[in-house]
Amino acid sequence: MTVGQAAGLVGLSVRTLHHWDAVGLVRPSERTPAGYRVYSADDIARIHRVLVYRELGLPLAEIGRILDDPAADAREHLRRQRLQLTERISHLHTMAEAVDRMLAASSSGLKLTPREQVEIFGTDWRPEWVQEAEDRWGDTKQWAQYVERTSGLTPDDWRQVVADTEVLNADLAAAHRAGVVPGSDEGNALAERHRTSFSRYFDCTPAMHACLARSFVSEPGYLRYYDSLSPGLAQWLHALVYANTAAHGIDPDTATWT
16 A cells, blocks of 8 residues: 555554654555555554554554564553553543533532432433423522532432432321321421422422422323322322412412412
């Protein structure tokens, strides 16, 4: 192959191959009848070996020594380089996860990688829900409060959030099965606990809680979530919140997001 053909094959510039020829790293070993120097199959194979070593970070002078010294143990050298690469890859993964957390925190306040989100919130969790929530509420005061209040939470903090939510859900499901009446003292206390769980992220007023309660029975995602805890829980929780909102002197049917 001519130098141009060889350069195109291996993805290098002609100038690079000329330089490697000048320093004795890879020299075209054959000539055409007209006297032009060309690369043989062995020369091309040597170029590929040089590329491998260069990707490992070796200087050209050391690459030439390894390729030309019959006493050099190329396999041992590659094993050492592979160990270094493994360590570098591990370090880069750690850095990438840190960047993921920083990106998440800068936009959503959730300083968890997608892998951590699934590990903490469960296999049914979908990391894209965070972006969907930001798209829906990102321009609201409540979203700004959410970002501020959650941006400092660690993975262990989020595990505690999940544990607290599971306790609340278990108590709601048990009360539903026991027939706790919406508007009763016990029912209102449970509704307040539920509202407080939202207030962890933003100032959730009784009126806002009523607005959220409408979603529990109108949006399929909420409906499936609560009814999976106890069949009919979503409708009962809706009534529970509405009764508690009325106890605060607010008509839940006309309550607005204020």
